[in-house]
Amino acid sequence: MLSRTADHLYWMNRYTERAENTARMLNVNYETSLLPQSAAVAQVGWQGLLSISELLPSYTALYGEVTAKGVMEFMVRDEDNPSSIISCLRAARENARAVRGTLTTEVWETQNQTWLEVNRMLKSGEFERDPGQFFEWVKFRSHLSRGVAVGTMLMDESLHFMRLGTFLERADNTARLVDVKFHAAQRDFFGNGKQKDQEYDFYHWSAILRSVSGFEIYRKVYRDVIRPERVAELLILRPDMPRSLHASMNEVVSNLHLVGSDSGSETLRHAGKLRAELQYGRIDEILATGLHAFLTQFLDRVNDIGSRISQDFLMPEVA
């Protein structure tokens, strides 16, 4: 298949996944902000959200003070923000349009319909009337686009490059989420036993879990009260947690296998090595060496794998 086509497919899914994760984080923050809490705590949440996407400086330049309204505006409908939901959905659709002939009719129409609808919802005020509903909708369009692809596309390179985009993006996004949320909670990470803090902890950690659809999974897997180290274990190491780093890297490796060419073997080696560390890693070791350092290194390596994929498949040098 054409390298350029692979590139568009890969980015189409990266952007769709990014839009979904942004919607997830906004939704949880929005729901949390409805709980009784101090203004300072609420602001920490919105600030954290901007930090995840490394957008705090550009937000401040445009909007000044961090407010719920400002952040929602900036992260949902601001077309000058390349990470906003509208920008991600536009990029996903533009990439789809560039290769619409490679996609099944169903995949293309799903992408196009999402784009037409999101414009309608933002224009008609539907988003402001019920932000929660809007975020759910973004999530479901992403679920739908993955499902339609798996359910209708020939299982060839096209699909593998799309899947590669999805899971590399997911690995990146989950890592960022965990990093920022643990960073925010660092001062009371190991708790000091006070009742008030325990309550705060519960909402803090359950919000993270809910943002990755992991709250019920946590209960099912651990049958225990919510403990930060277990949240970290679930989101980093559990291979059966669909949005964990380990599960995402499993998919990255298997899809890399499927598109593999000779030039891809070094990329595969790097991805496989990273996966192995998650496979054989233990959460107490990771916490002992420092979670932030671990995640920063993980993000660098995911980023490196992304560049290698581009180099190997998407933008090869002239033969």
Place this chain on the structure above:
Amino acid sequence: MQKFDEMYTTPAAAGQSQSQGGRQGPSQSQSQGLSPGTEVREHYRTYGQWLARQSAELMKARREEAEMIFRRVGITFAVYGAKDEDGAGTERLIPFDLIPRIIPAREWAGMEKGLIQRVNALNRFIHDVYHEQEILKAGVIPAEQILNNAQYRPEMKGVDVPNQVYSHISGIDIVRAPNAKGEGEYYVLEDNLRVPSGVSYMLEDRKMMMRLFPELFSAHRVAPVAHYPDLLLETLRASSPGTSAEPTVVVLTPGMYNSAYFEHAFLAQQMGVELVEGQDLFVKDNFVYMRTTRGPRRVDVIYRRVDDDFLDPKVFRPTSTLGCPGLMDAYRAGHVAICNAVGTGVADDKSIYPYVPKMIEFYLGEKPILNNVPTYMCRNSEDLKYVMANLKDLVVKEVHGAGGYGMLVGPAATKAEIEDFGKAVLANPSNYIAQPTLSLSTCPTYVEQGIAPRHIDLRPFVLTGKEVQMVPGGLTRVALKEGSLVVNSSQGGGTKDTWILEI
């Protein structure tokens, strides 16, 4: 001007007295709005009865449904410039009209013969002007008209192309108008031999009609068109220069911001071939390759939707990034086919059009089956004299003009405009041709006020590989503005499904 409609016969006397709005109004009442003596033509009879039974509300709902589907499917053309208010970027829908344009099968059979004859002669002509130039030696066409033409590509002299076919895909624009005897006749208005577009709308319009009105297709024997992509692929594969049994065909597009991008993607998908951009191709040792995830892959046939000027920056426009450097070398070495061939523009220029009937006689020894619209060439002093005396009744066109520019429509022009244009013609007569203002046929069409007659044309797509073939019909374009003759989509034209009907 005498009215000449596809659906209704109009007796000459009644035609004169009929008011402008005679056929307007909601669909139920239209049959009452007709002047006495007007009848539905035979091939529209069943359709006319069906239409009279449809409520205005139902037809309105169908129009909205069609628009919604076209948007969702993304059948749009890109417009350069401002954004839509709905944020859909720069993509617009081409208006689709629900009322089909119907042509009786026996009329189509004659038209088809004429198209095959014409395209054969045009291909013989293009081969000739890049080889022996016999038609010039015989004095049928003045040599300087060809050799000084901007569309003549000296790079193509002596280049042999497979099957000696240059125009693999030809879009021949046809209009129907009354002839001297007052009968409807199909005339060729223009030949499009470079990168004719619109075939995707022909296919999508049919799909839409079958989806909206399945019952119409069980009541009519409408000739199918859906096999066009198959014929196109067969044509392209037959044009492969190599001995490879499985030639690799690609569609070359300028990219997703081109106005016809939808069509490029559509045809590539329907044929199951790669849609490439210039950046995806490279030339090595005079062979063309595309960059794939598994390394370079040889390309044998390029169905290009990029103009000659942009194909190869080493030969044509040096700043072009839409093509592929070295492509012409590979082409001239016979290692790749370019469809349509480079240099076909020399045969579809307005200054060459008047000679096509003579080409048919010269190369095929036959009388033309389809006539040209009578054309005066101002370069001939006789013609010039006539044109200058009759400017107010003629349409005068610059030979290299396109899209309705550089044109005088005599009956619609002011006295001053006619005078100015006359001066321009006298200053450089060979730059102009003139044609009588034809009474182009109309077809009932949905407009804001209801159903009203609008002018139409027809573009059949003629494919030439080892042999000439086409699907029955073509793209009917309709000028939506009242009285307008301009059917181009860029100027508010719409499309209709075209039925070739067995009756």
